[in-house]
Amino acid sequence: MPENLPDIDVSTWAGPLYIVLILIEIIAIKLRGKGGQYEAKDAAASMFMGAGSAMVNAAYGVITAAIFIFAYNLAPLKLPFNLWTFLAAFILWDFAYYWVHRYYHRSRWGWAAHVIHHSSQHYNLTTALRQSWTGFWSGAFVLYIPLALLGFHPALIALVGGLNLIYQFWFHTEFIDKCPKWFEAIMNTPSHHRVHHAKNPRYLDANYAGVFIIWDKMFKTFVPELKSDSPDYGLVNDLGTYNPLRIFSHEYVGVFKDLTQPDLRWSDRFKYIFAPPGWCHDGSRLSSQQIKQEYLQKHPEQQGTPGLNI
């Protein structure tokens, strides 16, 4: 470990910080009378999912740390720790996060892990805690391995990964409408991320960014929040339960049911695991692209508006 790399475990102070900010939001919304909504069972389920995720990820952290140390040892160049390598690692992690997040939404195996985060019909700070318990099994962490191969120390990678996650906490709120224009242009904000959590057809599969919204703008997945189309949060098929075990496992159960149907081709079984969510062999379900197309058939005047350029 580089000598001057601070030994910071961001997760130790993230928990209390989250609790304080949630408390502030709960009271602030009540006092203001607008800017979000809370529901006790929903909030409890979200926070329980967060606690479960932290425990599970702590366990898998041992394995991922070993993998990153192995990759780092293969790196021909070991980078020192300084302000520049910290900034480079932070930006590169966020770039990798964009693709990890896009994979979570565009492959059902990734979605099965990530759907937990989108399963609330509310959008408040507790929603940020509704995190996956199976992120490790999604395999997405391999997209961060190039950082270790580039010579960034695994402890630095863990630090920027933790900071990235902490940044993503604050924008899960309706309490903040818009940030200053320059900030909205570069950074991920509550407005941009509300779009990401919405199930309105125009907002599906948009705004995958973690910290910098510029990745979405670069790779054509950015959709601005429109006043004329308020975000409607949750899943296309909302869950009928608050049971954390069912929230965590429902998409895996769905995958299993689909791929064990009789008389399927092997290619179809493969697609039930890895094709975009909503794909099916008999046309009985819709993918996000098909939902957008169906919406445009009903509302042709919306063709060409943000999120509906198909």
Next chain:
Amino acid sequence: MISPLLILFLSAMAAIFALALLVAWLYPAPNNQITDEELKQQLYAHGITHEPEQILQSVSTKEAIATLGGTRQFAVLRALGDRYALRIVDRSQITQTGASVSINDYTWPAFKLPADNAEILTKWLKSTKGDINA
């Protein structure tokens, strides 16, 4: 090693419980009962243009099932706190055991209908089965 983890877990559970109590106190969940009007509104909000024909409320009034006009499908609505969840299902997805109704959805607990509504549902299911066989 286990002891600090256990303390951490118990502290997290205590914090979750305390925050949930605060939310329940400040934002009491509305006692949503599914009315005919609410079901129609939810169908409309989900872009479903078929009108519900007859609507059957569950014992708890937190669920309702309705036939959709012009289709062989059923709309099933569940009130979840201040929100709703909706499913459009085929007859083949519905299992009725006496007054208990399941839509064979992993995230959707079975619900109970009052005896008279359960009888009506049995008739619906028989009649739509006949339609399919025909």
